[in-house]
Amino acid sequence: MNFKFRHKRITGILAVVPAREQSFVEDMKHFNFPIARSLKLKEVMGYDKHRIVEPGVCVSDLAVAGLEHLFKNDLLHPDEFDALILITQSPDYFMPPTSNVIQGRLNLKHDLLCLDINQGCAGFIIGLMQAFSLLEQESIRKVVLINADVLSRKTSPKDRNSYPLIGDAAAITVVERDPEDTVIHANLKMDGTRNNVLMIPAGGFRLPSSPATAVLEDVGDNNLRAKDHLRMDGSAVFNFVQIEVPRMINELLKYAGATLNEIDYFFCHQPNRFMLQKLADKMQLPYSKMPSNVVERFGNSSGVTIPVTITSNLRDRLMHEQFKVCLAGYGVGLTWSAMLLDLGKVKFNTIIEYK
Amino acid sequence: MNKPEFYQRLAEILDVDELQPESVLRDFDEWDSLAVLSVLALADSKYGVTIRAEEIRSVVTAADLADLVEAKQK
Numbered sequence: 229m230n231f232k233f234r235h236k237r238i239t240g241i242l243a244v245v246p247a248r249e250q251s252f253v254e255d256m257k258h259f260n261f262p263i264a265r266s267l268k269l270k271e272v273m274g275y276d277k278h279r280i281v282e283p284g285v286c287v288s289d290l291a292v293a294g295l296e297h298l299f300k301n302d303l304l305h306p307d308e309f310d311a312l313i314l315i316t317q318s319p320d321y322f323m324p325p326t327s328n329v330i331q332g333r334l335n336l337k338h339d340l341l342c343l344d345i346n347q348g349c350a351g352f353i354i355g356l357m358q359a360f361s362l363l364e365q366e367s368i369r370k371v372v373l374i375n376a377d378v379l380s381r382k383t384s385p386k387d388r389n390s391y392p393l394i395g396d397a398a399a400i401t402v403v404e405r406d407p408e409d410t411v412i413h414a415n416l417k418m419d420g421t422r423n424n425v426l427m428i429p430a431g432g433f434r435l436p437s438s439p440a441t442a443v444l445e446d447v448g449d450n451n452l453r454a455k456d457h458l459r460m461d462g463s464a465v466f467n468f469v470q471i472e473v474p475r476m477i478n479e480l481l482k483y484a485g486a487t488l489n490e491i492d493y494f495f496c497h498q499p500n501r502f503m504l505q506k507l508a509d510k511m512q513l514p515y516s517k518m519p520s521n522v523v524e525r526f527g528n529s530s531g532v533t534i535p536v537t538i539t540s541n542l543r544d545r546l547m548h549e550q551f552k553v554c555l556a557g558y559g560v561g562l563t564w565s566a567m568l569l570d571l572g573k574v575k576f577n578t579i580i581e582y583k
Numbered sequence: 584m585n586k587p588e589f590y591q592r593l594a595e596i597l598d599v600d601e602l603q604p605e606s607v608l609r610d611f612d613e614w615d616s617l618a619v620l621s622v623l624a625l626a627d628s629k630y631g632v633t634i635r636a637e638e639i640r641s642v643v644t645a646a647d648l649a650d651l652v653e654a655k656q657k
Contacts, residue, residue, distance in 0.1 A: 262612065265612075265613065265615065265617070268598075268613075268617065269617050272617060272621070273617075388616075389616065448616075449615055449616050461636075462616065462620060463616075463619060463620055463623055463635070463636030464635070464636070466620060466623055466624070467623060467627075467633050467634075467635065470624075470627050470633070471633060502620075502624070506624050506627070506628060509628055510627075510628065
């Protein structure tokens with residue numbers, strides 16, 4: 229389905245990554261797998277370094293650190309935003325909402341709409357759509373969108389399918405009204421029949437965590453994981469992305485009356501370099517237009533990868549220049565979504581480390 | 584489908600110099616989830632067909648795999 233938003237823009241992006249950097253060579257020691265094959269995996273998928281939180285670090289810790297950085301550096305004032313949206317799959321608690329935890333820790337005002345949304349790899353685009361909709365209210369001047377996940381804590385170090393690519397991160401995006409008559413187009417699709425392709429089976433109310441759900445099981449190819457761990461059907465995800473994403477982007481371009489050539493960058497969710505290069509091949513795009521370097525530098529942090537791709541690839545350039553960009557997120561749900569917008573002349577676009 | 588070309592591409596995925604149609608895939612050390620994913624990508628990019636991982640895992644020889652891809656093209 230198609231969406232259209234007017235008079236809205238992104239005015240700043242801050243990414244927060246854990247200072248702790250783990251290397252694939254370290255990870256390999258935990259795999260029950262020939263070293264040569266692990267190195268092949270590294271080469272093909274583009275695994276190298278990923279950022280992982282220290283034990284016990286939660287989503288609200290990363291989010292609070294990011295907001296404090298913005299407040300301290302006069303990039304955002306605590307009283308100038310009226311909604312705080314948190315997109316996460318790894319909340320601090322089942323209840324209360326983690327957005328309220330963040331509000332409380334920072335003593336933010338009571339006239340503030342706090343909202344948790346459970347979304348994954350398409351979570352940046354879904355969050356932007358929510359932010360744009362909220363900005364239709366006169367009382368909402370700015371929206372702070374936070375994407376954050378610490379899924380390394382739910383990933384088995386003995387699972388070669390998921391662990392080498394997982395990363396933790398948060399991103400804070402400020403969204404506000406644009407006096408210019410800008411138009412942003414988006415497309416979104418969901419398929420709940422494939423909800424089991426990416427999931428953490430245990431820990432919710434259907435299958436509460438117990439000693440039994442913590443037992444590591446051999447799930448084939450000498451990969452070990454428990455029901456408490458994240459699991460991903462990698463080949464199903466691969467096929468899903470190669471089939472649905474080019475189709476969706478074409479549909480979006482048609483709806484927006486735009487062509488592939490006029491897009492400066494495709495900032496896509498970052499599952500791994502392999503999948504992104506295959507996607508670029510299929511869409512006949514040069515790799516330079518579709519950055520795929522986030523997994524090797526930071527890891528796949530689910531809904532946070534798109535803002536991390538933007539901050540790490542454009543840095544200060546985004547403060548002075550403007551680009552026509554296409555965002556695309558795809559994953560858990562299954563959900564796939566794309567957005568076409570002008571991005572640039574922002575107040576900040578940077579990455580900080582969480583220590 | 585150009586079969587010799589397909590076997591050559593499969594040989595590259597399995598890190599061997601050449602491959603016979605009757606070669607049994609699971610006899611190769613390299614026949615793992617990464618190889619399966621590489622075959623999915625090959626089928627998609629060079630032959631324009633989508634194969635599911637389960638379908639690949641059920642084939643025995645290189646020739647079976649070639650037949651699977653070819654059948655999907657029709």
